[in-house]
Amino acid sequence: MTLDVSDVTVAPPAMKVTKQQMADAQVPHIYRDFCAHLWIPLEKCRRDNLFAPWKCGDERHGYEECQYREYVRRMKIAELKKRQQADE
Numbered sequence: 001m002t003l004d005v006s007d008v009t010v011a012p013p014a015m016k017v018t019k020q021q022m023a024d025a026q027v028p029h030i031y032r033d034f035c036a037h038l039w040i041p042l043e044k045c046r047r048d049n050l051f052a053p054w055k056c057g058d059e060r061h062g063y064e065e066c067q068y069r070e071y072v073r074r075m076k077i078a079e080l081k082k083r084q085q086a087d088e
Helices: 019-024 036-048 057-087
Strands: none
Touching: 019 036, 036 057
8 A cells, every 4th residue: 555645744833732731731751742632632531521422522622633644644754665675
């Protein structure tokens, strides 16, 4: 399977929350990525609703979509690097 790397932006997206905001929200280090701005309201909703699986669907979908887009971006960059190494 070959990925289309023509639209790859190598620069990572901008962080939308600061380290202090993540610390204040007690975001675990494993979740402090480019989607942390969506994790914070998702976790607040989960806690407010006692982690009911049928609640917070919109927040969960937004966070999972962000995670997927970040994964695709990393895979496109990896494919681009692999092609560049093959050309050398």
